Amino acid sequence: MTDGYGVEPAIGGELLSTSVKRLLLDRIIRGHYKPGERIIELQVSKELGTSQSPVREALRDLAAIGIVTIHSRRGARVRLPTSKELADISLVRSEIDALAATLATPLLDDEILGQLRDAYAEMERHHAEGDHVALTQADARFHRLIAANSGNEAIKHVFDQLEPFARTFITLTLRKADVTSIIREHKRILEALEKGDPSLAASHARDHQLNVSAWFRDHFESEDLVPGTGDGAA
Numbered sequence: 001m002t003d004g005y006g007v008e009p010a011i012g013g014e015l016l017s018t019s020v021k022r023l024l025l026d027r028i029i030r031g032h033y034k035p036g037e038r039i040i041e042l043q044v045s046k047e048l049g050t051s052q053s054p055v056r057e058a059l060r061d062l063a064a065i066g067i068v069t070i071h072s073r074r075g076a077r078v079r080l081p082t083s084k085e086l087a088d089i090s091l092v093r094s095e096i097d098a099l100a101a102t103l104a105t106p107l108l109d110d111e112i113l114g115q116l117r118d119a120y121a122e123m124e125r126h127h128a129e130g131d132h133v134a135l136t137q138a139d140a141r142f143h144r145l146i147a148a149n150s151g152n153e154a155i156k157h158v159f160d161q162l163e164p165f166a167r168t169f170i171t172l173t174l175r176k177a178d179v180t181s182i183i184r185e186h187k188r189i190l191e192a193l194e195k196g197d198p199s200l201a202a203s204h205a206r207d208h209q210l211n212v213s214a215w216f217r218d219h220f221e222s223e224d225l226v227p228g229t230g231d232g233a234a
Helices: 016-029 041-048 052-064 083-107 110-129 132-148 153-176 180-195 198-219
Strands: 068-071 075-078
Touching: 016 041, 016 052, 016 153, 041 052, 052 068, 052 075, 083 132, 083 153, 083 180, 083 198, 110 132, 110 180, 132 153, 132 180, 153 198, 180 198
Parallel strands: none
Antiparallel strands: 068 075
């Protein structure tokens, strides 16, 4: 069963709460649930044909990474982060991604480099097509491949905690600014990885996230995403 967004509520042996979390995050990214909007636990559970328990756990997981807020009497709402919060995330990511690139460079084989090339090609294609959700998914895959092949479990853990938060709100903001130059920064990272130069790869990875941080400061305005106060989400 899918929810109309191409996401399966449960897959194989995956925990149901994990599937629900993935589904809700996808809906938020696609603008089904807008910043400031309530996510009604009972309504979601009825829609998916589950108990409220996995929905509640999924919402708690999303709250832990800053995507939603939960109040005892008002339930869960999609968060309205500030531009500084998002810029700060990318500032931290600048060092995490630089370290990941340093460690991953000597470990990458032709298969992983090929997957990185594919992810970058997908980013360019989706950008040309104006598919912001697919673009940010390809972007996340590019950076996750580097983190996952760094040989460092702590890097992977921190990346998985930080990445969904920024991706959610950068997707909702893409209509407002030209990100062509930021997308092309991935090519410089890729070329440094292909050359096997860890210092250069780290430098480009760091610069990229610092530029994303500046991009959030310049272009993200949370009030524009509140229903009825601006153009809204894509």
